[in-house]
Each structure stands twice: as structure tokens, then as C-alpha cells.
Amino acid sequence: MKSKMKYKFGEKIRAVRERKGYTLKDVAKKAHVSESLISQIERNKVSPSVDNLLLIADILDIDYEYLFSNYRQKRMVSVLKSSERGSIQKEKVVIHQLSIDGGSSKEPEVEAFLLEIKKNGTTGDQEYGHPGREFGIILEGEAELLYGNESYILSEGDSLSFPSDIPHEFKNRGNKVLKAIWVVTPPRRLFKN
Amino acid sequence: MKSKMKYKFGEKIRAVRERKGYTLKDVAKKAHVSESLISQIERNKVSPSVDNLLLIADILDIDYEYLFSNYRQKRMVSVLKSSERGSIQKEKVVIHQLSIDGGSSKEPEVEAFLLEIKKNGTTGDQEYGHPGREFGIILEGEAELLYGNESYILSEGDSLSFPSDIPHEFKNRGNKVLKAIWVVTPPRRLFKN
DNA sequence: ATATATACTTCAGGAGATTAAGTATATATG
DNA sequence: CATATATACTTAATCTCCTGAAGTATATAT
Numbered sequence A, B: 001m002k003s004k005m006k007y008k009f010g011e012k013i014r015a016v017r018e019r020k021g022y023t024l025k026d027v028a029k030k031a032h033v034s035e036s037l038i039s040q041i042e043r044n045k046v047s048p049s050v051d052n053l054l055l056i057a058d059i060l061d062i063d064y065e066y067l068f069s070n071y072r073q074k075r076m077v078s079v080l081k082s083s084e085r086g087s088i089q090k091e092k093v094v095i096h097q098l099s100i101d102g103g104s105s106k107e108p109e110v111e112a113f114l115l116e117i118k119k120n121g122t123t124g125d126q127e128y129g130h131p132g133r134e135f136g137i138i139l140e141g142e143a144e145l146l147y148g149n150e151s152y153i154l155s156e157g158d159s160l161s162f163p164s165d166i167p168h169e170f171k172n173r174g175n176k177v178l179k180a181i182w183v184v185t186p187p188r189r190l191f192k193n
Numbered sequence C: 001a002t003a004t005a006t007a008c009t010t011c012a013g014g015a016g017a018t019t020a021a022g023t024a025t026a027t028a029t030g
Numbered sequence D: 001c002a003t004a005t006a007t008a009c010t011t012a013a014t015c016t017c018c019t020g021a022a023g024t025a026t027a028t029a030t
Helices: A010-019 A024-031 A035-042 A050-060 B010-019 B024-031 B035-042 B050-059
Strands: A078-080 A087-089 A093-097 A111-117 A133-140 A143-147 A150-154 A159-163 A168-172 A178-185 B078-080 B087-089 B093-097 B111-117 B133-140 B143-147 B150-154 B159-163 B168-172 B178-185
Touching: A010 A035, A010 A050, A024 A035, A024 A050, A035 A050, A050 B050, A111 A168, A111 B133, A133 B111, A143 A159, A178 B178, B010 B035, B024 B035, B024 B050, B035 B050, B111 B168, B143 B159
Parallel strands: none
Antiparallel strands: A078 B159, A087 A093, A093 A111, A111 A178, A133 A159, A133 A178, A143 A150, A143 A168, A159 B078, B087 B093, B093 B111, B111 B178, B133 B159, B133 B178, B143 B150, B143 B168
């Protein structure tokens, strides 16, 4: 009688394996682990190490996102009215909040802002790299993205997307105000609400 | 000399923990595991069990998606010029592509669209639920989101965010064209490019 | 100098994951 | 029918994760 285990995905792995017509041995061989380990994992007898789980997921072509999908349960719509949104004012930059945490304690997977950058303004002196991914679209104005040692010029209507883990800086290089929508995943939680 | 470990996320956990000002002891106590385990995980000395990893990720409010992100990642900026973007035309709906896959074979974690919905138009007859999360902001017009059996009314400037796994439908309920930016994670790959 | 406190690391031993060998059941084959 | 082969599950030994206590490091106080 153990079952201290909390997150069970054994059934999912088994289902996929069987649908693909693999045997325990097949998977075990490819993953360089024992047949019995696969058996126990599929029956939720053990909580495998992350290494082994990813290995097995890889072999069966299972997105781990799917394995954990019943673990992340956030089923709320969070609406933020334009009149209620917060903003952070800096010298040349205004960041308007566009997303809020859902009601539950769980966090949303995206966070969005409306960026307004005045002439010669910038989001930060080569902001430190951080995890995740960013997406942006230029609503008005001319922008330059400095990314590592590369530079990208963007005009109205252009959109872009990149991993955030390389230092980056977003600048207004035109004469009018630069407006852009910015979406970050995972959330950085600039607004606590 | 062990180091059979393949996927290292220790640094990420440590970085987040420190940014949040938690000590090893704080996290250990909340997760009901030992301080030394946290220390070893953060220094990649062990590959923790899935149970423990999820527990710790929860406490630090880290999306596991992020922990595994260099496992499925790419590091390219992909820019899409407004003149080059594709669009899907339906009777009352136009979907303009705002993001593209990076050069590498790995997929980006977000996909973005500019939605234009004509009077009385809708994105789909209660579109089937699918995994992930969506974020939207209304640029122009009046909208209604049907979500499960709930309904949300949205006006210009309002933004919203919700998990996609419940059937949902997005409708124009005003007299002019509804324009909205829509971000989906993970990508649905409407545009193949 | 010594004490006290906080944050983290190391190490030996115990708990739990993983292996190798053995059991069980089914289907085939001569 | 015997026995051979294939798949999945169990058991006992082994290895890795994990714990608890002791140790290092740095800071602040007395």
C-alpha cells in the first residue's frame, strides 16, 4: 500500500503505446530501461524520474503537455475591461496591463501588455534574458528590436516572436509614439492584481 | 561519475526561487521534502521524480512548460512583415497571420492572429475544445464570447484570457467590423508556411 | 575573538525507483 | 498433447533518489 503518488499518467502512456502497437519490451529497449519499469509506470506503481519520463514520452511521440494536462486545471475566463486596467509609467515608456490572473490560484500561461514608447524611448538597457517566449505586433510607429547582437527593424503592422532567454531591448526609432501589443509566456507578473 | 542525466533545469528553478526571495528551507517546507533535495535538484545532482518536480514547480509558480523549454526550443527571432502575412478568408471571418514558425524544426510556443469578423459573424459554431490557452484584445467593435454555457460581452480595448479546453465561440455583436488580436498557446498551426 | 543567525552543501544511511530473473497466460506448432 | 514463443506482470536484489544531521560560508552582533 504505497500510493503517495499524486499525478497519474500511466493510463495515458499505456493507451498510446498500445495504439501504436508497441510492446513493453519495444519501448524498454529504445529507452534503455527495463521492461518492468515501463510496466510499473503504466500501472502507476512508481513516480518515474523526469529523465525517464521524457525519454519514454519521446519514444512514443507523446507531448508531455498532454501527460500533464489534467494537472493544470484552470477553467476560468478572465476579462479585463479597458477602463479597469492598470499601467506602469516610466519616463518614456507606459505599460498597460491587458491580462489578469484567473480567479484560481493557478496562473495563466500568457501575460499581455499594450506598450507605449515615446520618441527615443526603450524598454530597458538590454534587459536581462529570462525564460519563455515573447510575441509582439506593432500597432503604430517604427521600432527596432535588439536581440543578442542582432537588430531587427519593424514598422506598423509587423509582428514578431522570439525566445526571451537572450538579452533583448525594444526601442522606438521613429518620430511618433510607438504602440505595440506584447504577449509574454510564461507570465512575468508585472501586475500583481 | 554518473551524469546520465539529460535534461537540466536546476538553474532555472534556482533562478526563480532566488528572484522570489525564497530560501531552500522555505521551499522544502512547503513541498514537504528536504532542504538538501532542493539543493541537489537545483545543482543538477539528481533527476527528481515527476511528483517532486511538479510539487516544487507549483510552489514556485513555475510552469513546467518552461522547465522543459530548452528541451523543445529554438532561439530565433521570426519577424513577419505586414505585407507578407497570409490570411484565411471565410464568409464572415478573415484571419490574418501574425506569427510564423522559426527557421528550426522546433515549434514556437505561441501563434498569433489578427481576427476580422464582419457583422453577425462568428469564429465557429461552438468550436470544439482543444488544449492550451488563448488571449485576445479587442481593437475595434463589440464582441461576445460564448464559453461553455457562460457569455461575456466585450468592447473596444477589453482583453481576455481563458483555457481553450472548453468549447468556445467568438462573435461580432455590433454593427461594424470586429477586429481583435488573438494569441494561442500552444500553436494550432493554422498557417503552415 | 566568540557568539548567533542564515543560507547553502556534503555525506551516510534509508526509502523508493529500477533491474534481472522468474511466473502466468495465451497462441501457435509439430 | 508437449513445448515453443510472445506478451505482460511479479519478486528480490541493486542503484538512485531522498532524508537528517553535521559541516562550510558569510554576515552581524556583543
